[in-house]
Amino acid sequence: MVEIRQIPLYQTLTFKVSIALILCFIINGVLLVLWDQADLLTDMETDIQTTYRHTATEISEELENMKTDTQNMSVFFDSLATYYPGMELFLVSADGKIMEHGSYVPSTLIKTTVSIDILESFIKADINDYPIEIPIPTSSDLDFVFSAAPLGPADDPDAYVLVTLLEGGEDEPLSWWEEYGALLTRTVLLSLLIAGLTGILFWYFLTRRIDRVAHAVQSYRAGNNGFALEDKARDEIGHVAMHVGDMMQRIDVMFEELGRKEKLRTELLASVSHELQTPLTVMQGNIETLVEHRNKMSEEDRNQKLGVVYSQVQHMSALIDDMFDVAVLETGQMKINPEPFPIVELIEDVLQSYALIIDQSHLTIERNFAESIQTVQADPLRIRQVIRNLLSNAIKFSQPGGKIKISTEVKQNEVLNFRIEDTGIGIAEEDLKNIFQSFYRSNQQMNRTVQGTGLGLHICQQLLKLHESNLEVKSRLNVGSTFSFDLNLYKEVVSI
Ligand SMILES: Nc1ncnc2c1ncn2[C@@H]1O[C@H](COP(=O)(O)OP(=O)(O)OP(=O)(O)O)[C@@H](O)[C@H]1O
Ligand SMILES: [Mg+2]
Structure with a gap:
């Protein structure tokens, strides 16, 4: 008995597809987060640039109003930097030299000059051109946005005010997990939900059905033949x-x-x-x-x-x-050798060989052959065997004084119909369907006294089938029987 094997869950297709889906969603989520992060940075930069666009201008106006001299400048810068801890402030001379520097976060100058061209291009820039990058002149490489404004006349400034903004301003920069952890958690949970749902659908519409086929086959192997395998879907x-x-x-x-x-x-x-x-x-x-x-x-x-x-x-x-x-x-190895031969001569020959028995049995033979010359295309030896058996049956199962009629008839110029009728004991209705089976002999009283094995008609039927023909029978008990079959007429091929 074959055991019906259950597939462990981790080996099922549903499980594998769900895991694949979860991985896909997580990778997708991480990629989205990274992408989003890149976009976010640029957006943030532009926002801050826009916000602090005028910071330097405001400071420069303040400086002009206050008419602060350069000595007090550093005090002013330091106080401003303390007030806005996210800023670094520079006073840059007209030729780009950094004259003053103020910052809340400790930082040292690493450059003494700043490109005036960058400052000028910032001052003249359209808001859409942000961000304009500036090489950071101090050790705090956190600066990433800046603002600049001229001191004195705009077309020929005496100096410039430059403000750079430290990333995150006063706030402590957030860790990666703090910033994106929640998003990632949501992504993973959503992935699990979607993968779970897909898994259920996948199981319901596919694997459950495949499983049923596998079960049917296994059950069949185990010997359960009546197993009905039903799946109406057309997929x-x-x-x-x-x-x-x-x-x-x-x-x-x-x-x-x-x-x-x-x-x-x-x-x-x-x-x-x-x-x-x-x-x-x-x-x-x-x-x-x-x-x-x-x-x-x-x-x-x-x-x-x-x-x-x-x-x-x-x-x-x-x-x-x-x-x-x-x-x-039975083994299908019987071969026939069809050839043209005159059927009537063959019938006469068979009749001749039974002449003595016919005479002794006091039977009369009636012939009714079609008038034309009838040449059939068949195996003469096998057809002789068929006719001999049919004639021998007709003789065997007739009583003295009976009549046997043999006729041939041409049908539609294509086939020849052979027919043998007797006035013998006939065959009972219930026997008719069985007489072509091997060893079948009807149970009638007379039949038991007649020699025979019940193979004759079975052989005749099989031989005629090899000729693509069929042995037909009509019979009535105590009236007589008629056996008939068709053979192909020989068609002479006329060569021109
Ligand atoms: N012409 C017939 N009249 C009445 N019964 C027939 C006739 N031909 C066949 N049968 C019945 O069909 C049975 C089978 O015939 P079949 O020729 O196969 O066997 P058989 O003649 O008994 O033996 P075998 O032909 O092998 O010597 C016969 O036993 C008989 O009962
Ligand atoms: Mg027989």
Whole structure:
């Protein structure tokens, strides 16, 4: 008995697809976060630039109003830097030298000059041109936005005010997790939800059905033949289920057929032993009598016993011939050799060989042959065998005084119909469907007294099938029987 195997969850397709989906979503989420981060930075930069655009201008105006001298400048810058801890302030001379520097965060100057061109381009820049980069002149490399304004006349400034802004301003910069952790958690949770839902749908619409097919096959292997495999869907899985179902049905049919053939073989063997037993017993009895009493027996008695033995040998020989034919026909190895031959001559020949028996049985033969010359395309040896068996049956199953009519008829210039009718015992309705089976003999009183094995009609039917023809029968009990079949007429190929 084959065990029906359950697939562990981690090996199922659903599980693998769900894991793949979760990974896809997480990777997707991380990528989105990174992308978002890059966008966010640029947006932030532009926002801050816009906000602090005028910081330097405001400081420069303040300076001009206050008329602060350069000595007090550093005090002013430091106080401003303390007030706005996110800023670094520079006073730059007209030729770009840094004259004053104020910052809340401790930082030292690493450059003493600043590019006037950058300052000028900032002052003249359109708001859409932000951010304009400036090389940071101090050690605090956190600055990333700046603002600049001229001191004195705009077209010829005495100096410049430069303000750079420290990233994050007064706030402590956030860690990566603080900034994006929540987003990532949401991404992972959402991924799990979507993957879970997809997994359920995947299982419901696909794997559950595949599983059912696998179960059906396993159950079939385990010997459960009546398993119905139903999947009405017309998709690929529906097709697989349908084909597997068909295949299982076909295997069932094949097994049935094999079983039937096996049964037939056993029956054949039993019938053959039985059929051989009867003539052997008869022969044995007669030979024993001959051996033990031959000296006391008259010549006539001896001949009679020998005659019986001879007829039994003939019967056995015919039986063995028939069995050989059945065996060859069953294996599909029987080959026919069709050739043109005149059918009427063949019929006459067969009639001739039965002339004595017909005479002894007091039967009359009536012929009704079509007038034209009838040449058929068939295997003459096999057709002779068929006609001989049909004639022998007609004789066997007729009572003295009976009539046997043999006719041929040409149909549509294509086929020849052979027909043999008798006025014999006929065949009962319930026997008619069985008479073409091997070893079948009807159960009638008279039949039991007539010799035969029940192979004749089976062989005739199979031989005619090889000729793509069919043996047909009509019969009425105690009225008579008619057997008929068609053969192809020979068509001469006229070469020009
Ligand atoms: N012309 C017929 N009239 C009445 N019954 C027939 C006729 N032909 C066949 N049958 C019935 O069909 C059975 C099968 O015929 P079939 O020719 O196969 O076997 P058989 O004649 O009994 O034996 P075998 O032909 O092998 O010697 C016969 O036993 C008989 O019962
Ligand atoms: Mg027969």
